[in-house]
Amino acid sequence: MGTAAGTRGRGQPGPSTDGRSTRWDEHRAARRAELIRAASKAVHRGGPGVSMDEIAAASGTSKSIIYRYFDDKTGLQIALGAAVVGQMHDALTQAAEAAETPRRALRAMVGVYLEMIESSPNVYYFVTRTSAVAGTEEAAGVALAAGHVATGSQAPLAAFLDSVIELVAEPFARATDVPPADAAAWAAGAVGFVRGAGEWWLAHRGRPGTPDRDQLTERVAAWLWAGPVGVLSQNPGGSHRPPTSSSAPKESR
Numbered sequence: 001m002g003t004a005a006g007t008r009g010r011g012q013p014g015p016s017t018d019g020r021s022t023r024w025d026e027h028r029a030a031r032r033a034e035l036i037r038a039a040s041k042a043v044h045r046g047g048p049g050v051s052m053d054e055i056a057a058a059s060g061t062s063k064s065i066i067y068r069y070f071d072d073k074t075g076l077q078i079a080l081g082a083a084v085v086g087q088m089h090d091a092l093t094q095a096a097e098a099a100e101t102p103r104r105a106l107r108a109m110v111g112v113y114l115e116m117i118e119s120s121p122n123v124y125y126f127v128t129r130t131s132a133v134a135g136t137e138e139a140a141g142v143a144l145a146a147g148h149v150a151t152g153s154q155a156p157l158a159a160f161l162d163s164v165i166e167l168v169a170e171p172f173a174r175a176t177d178v179p180p181a182d183a184a185a186w187a188a189g190a191v192g193f194v195r196g197a198g199e200w201w202l203a204h205r206g207r208p209g210t211p212d213r214d215q216l217t218e219r220v221a222a223w224l225w226a227g228p229v230g231v232l233s234q235n236p237g238g239s240h241r242p243p244t245s246s247s248a249p250k251e252s253r
Contacts, residue, residue: 048126081127085160102171107221
């Protein structure tokens, strides 16, 4: 009896463990992930205003099945948003860590951000524009303005921006040796600047005079690094040459 008891204690599930429940949780998580991927493809093709009927058709299922995994369209939007911003955060982190200098880290993060929003503007707008889902604009807008972490009906963008601010502050602090609060304040402004420039660019791509992605990456990174006034004052004709060593802060090696 002693041996049997010892065997059960080492290898068998305890009374509080339900194997069926664990398997169901794994199945539910996998099914949610499948539905999120299908929704992403549907939004990519159909735009941020795609209907739940279209999402269900793209998923090969019905709306009633989708609602078993997401409370409503807002819940699906939040789940897709969390997946997208998670991927973007990972890519930004890898870009920053692979860069040899602080300035190159900043440039790499700007480039990654622009590349990812260009890859699917429809998905980007679906997860960042609360008005894409009727009835969520006011609540989510207030939450984003207050800087709250995404929960419930809030879009996941606020928490993402907070985490990116930390990423951007690090190379700036290394290059300038400023207090952490100053680095954080600059980074918050930089993140907003990059987002605004990127969204302007999405709306103006293809128009005469609009820079391509690589050109915009170089310009935005230069403006952030040396300051737009310092850069543009060196090029009154708008030739957009890179800042000279005398006008730009020296980067830490």
